[in-house]
Structure formats: structure tokens, C-alpha cells
Amino acid sequence: MRAGVFDSGVGGLTVVKSLLSSGFFSEIIYYGDTARVPYGVKDKNTIIRYSLEALEFFKNFDIDIMITACNSVSAYAIDELQNQAPFEVTGVINPGVLAVENSLDKKDSSILILGTKATINSNRYATLLEEKGYKNTFSIAPSLFVPIVEEGLFEGNILESTIQHYFQNIQEPDAIILGCTHFPLISKAISKYFPNSKLIHSGDAVVEYLKKEYNLKNQYPKTNIKFFATENPDGLKNIAKKWLNLDTIK
């Protein structure tokens, strides 16, 4: 089984980390649109156009499934991708909703959805959760989280003041959806502020989802992984080495 992972930049590596642990794949092709990141501030049509370009890229490879790690892509472009792709396509939003179902028994549980402006404006998580009976959701787009993560500030004063800024008027929710690939990197600080909230991580959610939908098994102790980027591929590879603890990278 071979997967193509598409992301707007390097953030999708947090999803790759989970996919590597899953042992589902013999090979992963990662494609980051680093030249045009971030997608989370772009409009729907632009996100769809860029996603279809990524689809064309993956047609060069013999993949079985395309996984869109980026939540903004998953919010706006999944239908188009599924219509046009000669392979399976999954985003991270349906998996995130499944993870909520697996974690929260009570339908009146409170769920905080965090995402980029694009993801939040799409209302995709809230709509799907409501269809499953979860009506107690509230959404915010904490715009500073992405640049803070990109600056490598995974702890400390700046991050803590920023979390305080966005969360100060919110009651601790039962679950928090980390609806952007960058957010798992600051999950420790989020948990420090809301210690009792269950965090929903796109990577883990996708693994559970693939297991359920495609009956995938942990069968590859080693996954061959290749990285491609639209700008500065060496930068992507360096971050991948660090985040994924890889020795050699192609």
C-alpha cells in the first residue's frame, strides 16, 4: 500500500509521523506546497485549484491513496479531489469527527474546534459533528498559533500569553479538535491550559479512520518515504529529519 500525503507546507509532517507508526504503508510520497503556504488565509477557489495541481503531481506515482493532511484542503477540496482522482482520497476532517465519536459518549459534550480562518469559515467540522448529534460545538481561529509554531516557539512566554489571549473567555471543553497540522506541536501548552480536555490529533485520527475504512494492518515495520516541495525542498527535508527522527532522507 502506497500513500501520497499532500500539505500546504511542512505541517503535514505531524500526520506523517502517525502514518509511519501505523505500519500501513510500504511507501509514502510527501508533497508540500511550500511556495504558496499558508493556505489557511486563502479563499475556497484558490485552495481547490492548488489541490488539483497536487492531484496531478501524484498521478506521476503509483499510489493507492492520497491523504490531504492540511485541514483547509480537507475542508474545501475533498469532493473535487475524490471526483477527479484515479485513486482513493481522504482528508483529515472525517477522521477527526470519527475520533470525536470514539472519544465522547455523551452527545452534549462540549467540543472546541481550533483551525485556520479558512477551515473555521468552512464550518465543515461543526456541520459534520452536528450530523452525528454533537451540537455543543464552538469554533475559533487562533491566527497567531501558526506563525508561533513556524518560529519554533513550542513553549515559553509568547505561546502562553497567546493561549491565554484566545482561551481566556472559554470554559474548559470536553474535547479540543486540533484542526490544523501545526497545532499538535503546541499540544503540551494547550493541555497545560485545559488539562482535562481530550485533544483530537489529525494524525492519530487518520490512522484510526484508515484502519476502519480500508481495514489496513500494521504490516510494514519500515516505510520508504520521499519528500517533494514546491520551494526549498532541502528546508522540508531538514525539518522532516528532525521531527520524524529519520537518519537518511531521499
Added chain:
Amino acid sequence: MRAGVFDSGVGGLTVVKSLLSSGFFSEIIYYGDTARVPYGVKDKNTIIRYSLEALEFFKNFDIDIMITACNSVSAYAIDELQNQAPFEVTGVINPGVLAVENSLDKKDSSILILGTKATINSNRYATLLEEKGYKNTFSIAPSLFVPIVEEGLFEGNILESTIQHYFQNIQEPDAIILGCTHFPLISKAISKYFPNSKLIHSGDAVVEYLKKEYNLKNQYPKTNIKFFATENPDGLKNIAKKWLNLDTIK
């Protein structure tokens, strides 16, 4: 005298504010590429391409001078624009250097250059200052300043921790170049951290530069101003109303 002001987004309004006070212009056409902001993380060729598109836009108007408020554009695209434009073109970097010359007598004065990654990587301020004899310059790209300003956080904990983060290992300089249109909006907090540094503001610098280069005079008590944006023009107009204290806007 009519000016076209080009910026990557809304930040150039800080330059417009100074231009309105100058009384140099009967009319200002503002063009913000809000669909593709920010430019400060893009590469040279992309910035030049987008700037030439802005030039085409201004050819629709009978302007005498195009002013590029964006420092990243001023750093990379001025030569191309000047070669191709049927009107005068000025950026904000030569004006900034002139402002340093007007402010600092001693050539060994220390000058801190703040800008986006694109502006800092261009090395344009440092090179021009060195040509004028100022060799004691140092540059940083405080990447979080722009998103913090865009979030409207002009004071408070987040901004103060961020300033501390970038400035903590720096000795108070004699002057600080606010080399990005967003930075004047947090000049108070910067001055609080470095109270004795002279701040160089692109808007004021451009006014001084135009006076010297073109012998412009304060002759228009009222400037007619029109706003155009590549995305969400109403958003631009609302910010303009607030920042520039305008009653009516076209």
C-alpha cells in the same frame, strides 16, 4: 500631483497617513494586493512579477508617481519598475536611508534594521547604508510582528513578550529602521523597550525624500483618495477609515 501607492496589503496605509499630512498630492490611488499578502515570505522573482502587475494597474490612471510602500517590493522590484514605468517610481528604502543620514551625524552610530525575511535577505538597507559610510548595522526579521499587528495586538503581554524575545540579546541601538509597513503600528511598544533609539518610519521618510528629490510643496489641504484591493476591498476601506480617520471613502 497624483500618486499611486502600491502595497502587498493594508500595511501601506501607514505610509498613506504621512502622504495625506504632507499636502503634496491632489489625489492618491491606493492598490493593495490583499489576495496575495504577505510578500515578505515570497522569493525575489515572485515579488517582481506581482509588482509589474501593479504597474499595469496604475497605467489605467493618470498618476505622476508610483510609491511602493511595501519594503519587500522596494527591496527587490524598484529597478524593474523604474525601467518599465511611464511615470516616476520610488520605494521606501532610499527614503529610509536618507532619513538615517538626516538623523545620525556620527557614521559609527549603531543602526538596527527590522524587516520581513525578504527585505532582510535582500540586504538592501545594509548595503545602501554602508555606501553612505554607516557600517555599524545589524538586521533581524522578527517574523511574529506582522501577524501580531494583523491580529490588532498593538499593546499587551503577547506583543511585549515577543519584543523581549527578539531584542533580548541586542544592545540599544542609536536608530531602528521600521522596515515593514506594519511596524509603525507597534512603534510605541518598541520605544518602550528601547526608549533612546530614534525610530525611522517609512511614511515620514518618504515625505522628506519627495520634498528633497521633487521639490514638492504642501499645497493640497485635501487629498482625494481611492482604494482598490485584489481581495476584500471593503475590508481595506474599513481599515482605511479607522487608521486614517476618514469620514467618506470611495
